[in-house]
Amino acid sequence: xxxxxxSKACAAFLTLGVLxxxxxxxxxxxxxxxSGELVVGTEMQFAPFDFHENGKQTGFNKELFEVxxxxxxxxxxxxxxxWPSVLPGLDSKKFDMGGGPILVTKARKExxxxxxPIADGSVALLKSxxxxxxxxxxxxxxxxxxxxxxxxxxEQLKDFVATLDKPVDVREYIDNNQAYADIVSxxxxxxxxxxxxxxxxxxxxxxxxxxxxxxxxxxxxxxYFMRKDEDSRSLLNAFNEALQAMHADGSxxxxxxxxxxxxxDVPSDEFEPAV
Numbered sequence: 230x231x232x233x234x235x236s237k238a239c240a241a242f243l244t245l246g247v248l249x250x251x252x253x254x255x256x257x258x259x260x261x262x263x264s265g266e267l268v269v270g271t272e273m274q275f276a277p278f279d280f281h282e283n284g285k286q287t288g289f290n291k292e293l294f295e296v297x298x299x300x301x302x303x304x305x306x307x308x309x310x311x312w313p314s315v316l317p318g319l320d321s322k323k324f325d326m327g328g329g330p331i332l333v334t335k336a337r338k339e340x341x342x343x344x345x346p347i348a349d350g351s352v353a354l355l356k357s358x359x360x361x362x363x364x365x366x367x368x369x370x371x372x373x374x375x376x377x378x379x380x381x382x383x384e385q386l387k388d389f390v391a392t393l394d395k396p397v398d399v400r401e402y403i404d405n406n407q408a409y410a411d412i413v414s415x416x417x418x419x420x421x422x423x424x425x426x427x428x429x430x431x432x433x434x435x436x437x438x439x440x441x442x443x444x445x446x447x448x449x450x451x452x453y454f455m456r457k458d459e460d461s462r463s464l465l466n467a468f469n470e471a472l473q474a475m476h477a478d479g480s481x482x483x484x485x486x487x488x489x490x491x492x493x494d495v496p497s498d499e500f501e502p503a504v
Contacts, residue, residue, distance in 0.1 A: 256459070256463045257461050257463060257464045258463035258467055261301070261464060262302060266306050267303045267305045267326070267464075268306050268324040269306070269307050269308065269324060269326055269328040270307075270310055270315045271307055271310065271328035272310055273286055273288075274312075276288060277489065278451075278488075289348070289487075289488040289489075290330075291307075292488075293347065293475075293481075294307075294328065296475060296480060301468070308323075308324055312329075315329065319455070325464065326453060326454065326455045327341075328453055329451075329453065329454070330348070330453050332423075333449065333451075338502065340457060341454040341456070341457050342455045342457045342462070343452040344465065344469055344472060345495075345496060346452045346495040347451055347452060347495065348425045348450065348451040348485060348489065349444070349448075350423045350451045351446045351448050352382045352385045352386065352444055352446025353423075353424040353441060353446070354369065354421055354445070355409065355412065355427035355430060355431065355440060356438070356440075357412050358437055358438055360439075363441060369390070369393070370390075372397065372398070373416065373417050373418060374390070374399055374417060374420065375399075375412075375417045375419070376399060376408075376420065376422070377403075377405055377408075378402060378403050382423060382446070383399075385447065405426075409438070419441065421446075424489075425489055428440055428490050429488065431490060432489065447504050448503050449503060450495055450500075473498075481495075
């Protein structure tokens with residue numbers, strides 16, 4: 230009798246174990262590979278990273294993601310969105326990752342998982358190619374300099390000029406193109422912006438503009454971003470492995486030179502943001 234009772238108890242236990250066993254769920258990388266498509270949310274008005282030329286997407290992002298997609302084994306589909314909707318769209322899982330890219334900061338790392346950096350985002354100065362007196366950032370002392378209204382770059386510019394021995398007339402611009410035009414007209418001696426952006430401007434018009442080296446701002450980097458959850462970890466690791474391979478074979482440096490006009494020294498491993 231006790232043998233039958235024991236057998237029933239064992240059967241019940243095994244049944245309960247089967248019913249309560251955790252169901253295996255695919256992670257994001259597995260779902261991306263199964264679908265054959267990595268979906269990236271971005272705004273295509275951010276040259277040289279993402280923009281349209283003759284009605285077609287072009288830029289650094291398109292070429293880099295093509296390389297990464299091939300290494301992972303998937304195609305990449307970009308969603309062109311207004312920038313204010315990119316982060317909420319990522320949070321609500323409307324796409325797999327964000328392709329901005331954006332600057333990596335300590336505060337942002339609290340909320341999002343970032344890939345390895347792909348470009349230097351430190352603040353530097355754009356000047357007229359004809360201006361031979363402005364050889365280093367400190368040479369703006371006593372002159373007028375522009376920056377983007379409400380931007381992090383403008384705040385770093387203000388902090389920097391406060392350390393100089395002569396006052397600087399800091400002018401705020403809503404439109405960077407207008408600020409760059411004021412360099413040409415002589416209203417400004419320089420404009421402060423992320424080195425990636427102004428390096429692209431100088432590359433497009435080398436006879437008009439030059440970048441003042443080295444950058445004066447804190448060392449910050451541009452990177453792509455994902456949701457900060459276990460589901461996304463596998464995709465993040467695969468993306469970073471592809472970036473490390475691009476570091477090793479020189480293809481990342483080649484893309485930087487093509488789109489920014491210079492090779493950039495960016496970390497190929499985990500790092501702590503300076504800001």
